[in-house]
Amino acid sequence: MNSLDALRRMVANYPGGRAALAARLGKSDEVLRKELSGSSTSHKMGLADAEEIATMCHEAGSAGSQGLGTVFSFGAGMLSLPVIDMGAAHHCLRSATAAAVRESADVLVVVTQSQADGSISDNDKREVLREIGQAVAALQGVAAALNAQHAADNAGRAL
Secondary structure, eight states: HHHHHHHHHHHSTTTHHHHHHHHHHTOOHHHHHHHHHHSSOOOOOEEEEEEEHHHHHHHHHHHTTTHHHHHHHHHHOOOOOOOOOOOOOOOOHHHHHHHHHHHHHHHHHHHHHHHHTTTOHHHHHHHHHHHHHHHHHHHHHHHHHHHHHHHHHTSSOOO
């Protein structure tokens, strides 16, 4: 998948689709269609517009809204991870730790399954990396819960 593939998928999943995003970008639906096609010599998708589309898709909570960031990060040899809300209302350190252990166990399961036939396919690799990302996100949740509990436990203590 390349960046235009990711953008096309993101646009398709956005509430109202391409027409809604085009209106928000101040473009006609036809112009956005041509930019997303990648085949027009006169219409090219700019990085600023791609970033704005990604932001709008993320804010709308549309499926695949992380696609562009994932393509960029993989192209740079990096693994993108979801940003966790470090200021969420309630954190339970034990629950967060249990969730992280479950996610880590899921990594072990998919690694074992991917090696069952003696070869790791592209799909196997993607699945393992997805599970690793979820495990790391769960570990970030442990960090957030730890920070919240520490702050609560030390709220009355003088600095």
